[in-house]
Amino acid sequence: MQKPQIFIAKPIPSEVREYLEQHATCTFWEKETPVPRQELREHVAQVEGLLTAGGKITSELLDAAPKLRVVSTMSVGYNHFDIPAFRKRGVIGTHTPGVLNDTVADLVMAMMLTAGRRISELDRYVKDGHWQRGDNESLFGLDIHHKILGIIGMGGIGKAVAKRAKFGFDMSILYHNRHRNPEVEQEFCASYCSLDELLQQSDLIVLMTPLTEETRHLIGAQQFAKMKKTAIFINASRGQTVDEQALIQALQTKQIYAAGLDVFEQEPVDRDNPLLSMPNVITLPHIGSATETTRDQMAMLAAQNLIAALQGLTPPNLIPELRS
Ligand SMILES: NC(=O)C1=CN([C@@H]2O[C@H](COP(=O)(O)OP(=O)(O)OC[C@H]3O[C@@H](n4cnc5c(N)ncnc54)[C@H](OP(=O)(O)O)[C@@H]3O)[C@@H](O)[C@H]2O)C=CC1
């Protein structure tokens, strides 16, 4: 049987490359920079399978790809896929849930601790030579342990955060999803509550929902107004789940204490974005899953999803909305 043609739109580890070459005729994009749109259009016009990571897969791109049968993204989020367009054309879409949960949760914990104990700010303070003898109360921060953590989006990553927070830091867990999850409630003694209750009661708030039409700007001015003045807000989901102007205002007016952000409405973030000059805001370049081990696992999973679907099998991680 002839091997399918595939385009791999991002650099991948050599063992994943070898696996793909066993099963398909491959064209690899070798550069770290994203494939320019026109080049992507030319490549997808020739292939049955695409392995990607972030660029938008629109109906216009799918129209330019008459042979394309499968698009596999090396990410758990798939808000860059036009799902109705996939459905209409019968294109299969896959993603990489699970393998990154612990790595993203570690980063969320790191942001909570960094924001609470002001680690970035105080690191700068020492390096800039401001440290003097004596106990300086202006350097004090907030505890994380034994506090109330509210998780909005208690899915794979949310649960990995809850585990660390409950068993590592003795925190009490509140959560808000569209559906209650009795297992989560039992495992972490977590309490289900409305979004408003969670915002009002939590000392730390972690936003971990996918980006959908329902969650776009889920957290805006009204929601920040409900938070405690000592609240630490962490977003590692997608930038568009938060109204960034409202977040800036909440920080400027001290409605909340601090924020940890791995994602922004516009990425890369604008250099003149006010969030970048606030000492109580941790800013990271969307690196939630970015460890070598986890990225290798994600690349292999994305490759296995792609090949399984091209072979007519049900891929391990078919996008939920595309399951029949
Ligand atoms: N910063 C980074 O590098 C990374 C970011 N991400 C982002 O994190 C997101 C979550 O990943 P993961 O945990 O694997 O996803 P899951 O699908 O496992 O969990 C998502 C959770 O969000 C809940 N949810 C969905 N819609 C809503 C809503 N409207 N209101 C409240 N809760 C909602 C779901 O519960 P229910 O269905 O009951 O509502 C579910 O529990 C990804 O989609 C991605 O955007 C992921 C990896 C890395």
Ligand SMILES: O=CC(=O)O
């Ligand atoms: O943002 C990363 C992802 O896996 O989704």
